[in-house]
Amino acid sequence: MGNKGFVKHYYVMLLPGMIWLTLFSIVPMFGFVIAFQDYNPGLGMLHSEWIGLENFKYLLSLSDSRTVFVNTLVIAVMKIVANLIVPLVFALMLNELRLAVLKRWIQTVVYLPHFLSWVILSGILLDVFSYKGPVNTIMSWFGAEPILFFGRADLFPFLIVGSDVWKEFGFNTIIYLAALTGINPSLYEAAAIDGATRLQRLWNVTLPGIVTTVVLLAVLSLGNVLNAGFDQVFNLYNPLVYSTGDIIDTWVYRTGLVNLQYGLATAMGLFKSVISFVLIVTSYVLASKFANYRIF
């Protein structure tokens, strides 16, 4: 690595990524000035009237703001926790399977939903959980009254988290499986010779072997905590479940694009970005402390 010419190639390889990042992530960031303006698209960002913190004041006076913020946090935290635990447990279980063909087959099947978009999946989900859909039919065999699942505010966050886990756990499992293959097999052999049962081997060899991966993923997902999943919520919600299902992103979308209140929507978006930024910095500090993960 001491070779200077070699390093130059690295920079060249970095170039497309940097250009992409600049064009699509850094340049659009200047749009945040709209949050401080009475934005007029005809005049543009440079000439619109400055109104200071007016948008933020109005935002804070709205009861909606608290609701969407809490909803976003609740849904996102639930998603992060569930998306850590379910794939981990599943990976451990797969790892114990001795039949390689079956293992691979299961792996393929469970990660298929990852490739379908929420537009398609939402249609399927709404049907499956509809009034006369399969779920209600099965429940009726046990004498339960049919439930309008996607019309129930109390159930909505769980449906959102549940369906997200269902869609993604197969894919997330792969990371754990990769970490598992990194464990030195001789440790298992040594443990077996020492007379460890399967459960003891799992507890004393497997888990410590992947704990850094788990911590790393947990910490990294903190930066994502306010992304509760626009696509998914947008395709599944309706006014009945706004009280528990409306998240920052869907609110910003409705306010900005449907109701044409650009300033207000941007203010909320900026609000979200600032909090996300704090969380990312925190998670980075935590990651370097606990998982020895460093970029700089």
Next chain:
Amino acid sequence: MKIMKKSAAVTLAAALVIVSACSSAKPAEGPQAAGDNAPKDKGAAGAPAAAADPFGKYESTVTINIGKEINPSDKTLPPGDSSENNQYTRYVKEQLNIETKNAWQAATGKDYDQKVNLSIASNDLPDAMIVNDTQLRQMLKAGQLADLTDVFNKYASPAIKSIMNSTQGLAQKAVTFNGKMMAIPNVTTESDMVHIMWIRKDWLDKLGLEPPKTIDDLEKVAKAFVEQDPDGNGKADTIGITGPQSGGLIHANFIAPNNNNYGFDPVFSAYHAYPGFWLKGSDSKAVYGSILPETKQALAKLQDLYKKGLIDKEMSVRKDASEPIKSGKSGIWFGMWWAGYGALGDAIKNDPKANWQAYAVPLDASGEFTPHMGTPSNKFLVVRKGYEHPEAALKMINLLLRDESKLDVKVSLDNYPLRLVYAPMDEMDVTYKMLKEVLAGTKKPEELDLPGYKLLKADAQNVKKVKLEPYDKYDIQYWDPMADLGVWKRMYSTFVGVGALQKPFKKTYSLTYSQTKTMESKWATLDKLEKEAFLKIIMGAAPVDSFDQFVQEWKKQGGDQITAEVDEMAKQ
């Protein structure tokens, strides 16, 4: 011979090049010119400034980039044609020498609205597009619109002017700001404003029931539809009353007063409740219909109906409310006269015996039908500031109004670029009456070439293709939809849908159909508050008395201020 012909052609071409070059345009179409006729010469002779002919053909091609609304379920385009290249766009090219290009296209309804919003927000506008009132005001505020005052005065065809005049200035008023005309308004027929009840009459007959008249009848019939297996498949799978789909409106409102299919508008008006409309209160001050006790009463009834399972359990969660209608699972819904153009076209394909009939009900306590009315102008043609040929857009509208009936009606009119509906307020009523006369033999199609009533003559010529004898009965067995589904859609809508409106009824208008200043920033919040509160009450997620809390919130969050503004506006 050959040489002579050739040289003549060359001379002609050269002459044309010179002529058209003189009139400040590109020499675009030498070879095509020879086949063209009168309007071409007329155009070529005059300078552009003098050529204020509403139907004048440009001598060099004018390109217009439009934002296009497309209907994704439209299957009427012949193979090879597209929304950008079809009989209508070719007709516009041939008649006016205007080339239409789709700057973008989006599906009818929500998608299109959002695409327009995005265009406005990013200031990346097509040369022309069709927008609604909110968008028009937004564009006006942003200074994105071309002033169309002169363009309209010079280029609007007499037919358009006369139809606009038939609204007693309402259409003109909707687009005039500071004395300038900033858009071209549409004018829709009055029938488009009234919401009526559609019902499966074959189900009624099977169960031995009469069409409902009052709210109580409605409840009885819906109950029978749900419980007595009207479709006879042995399963309890029928829906009484279809409700709005996900994202749909429970009731129409002053911003979107027309064309609210699957809402409960007639149920509300039976209680003299006009939610979403601005009314004159007892003290003759403006008051918002959604916060009045009548609305609470209607909501209580709707909640009751929903609780009893008579309204679609999945209303507002379902992605497409028309689906159970098309598949023959639903028995009642509230909507527009033009249902034939909508869900019924598919319903009839799935079940030729589905006898959907329309009635102007439910009636109020004193036996009157008391619907709320809309506004004749709810869509606007706007032209981007700085577009070189603002009159081109208007000419396309002129052309459609003049020649709509000459074009092949089988290809959905949605494909016309920049389509704006122009109908005299009484168009459908006149059509209904005249066609009845045609069927009765007292009028001949040739007599019906009335100015302004663009489709009447064609309708009269076509009606017998799909209408079977006896001509005065409109149940489905007296029709032959498959003979020509395109014609059937219009005729069935006219005889059944418009037919239902041929009795006098009490009309209620909103004090305003456009937004006030404070609404620009606060209406979205209030609107959300209302939609959420009403939906929760109807679907039983909140008690009826939560209505009172909604009223308090609504007033506090800006409602009172807006009411004062509307009151002020209404006084002017």
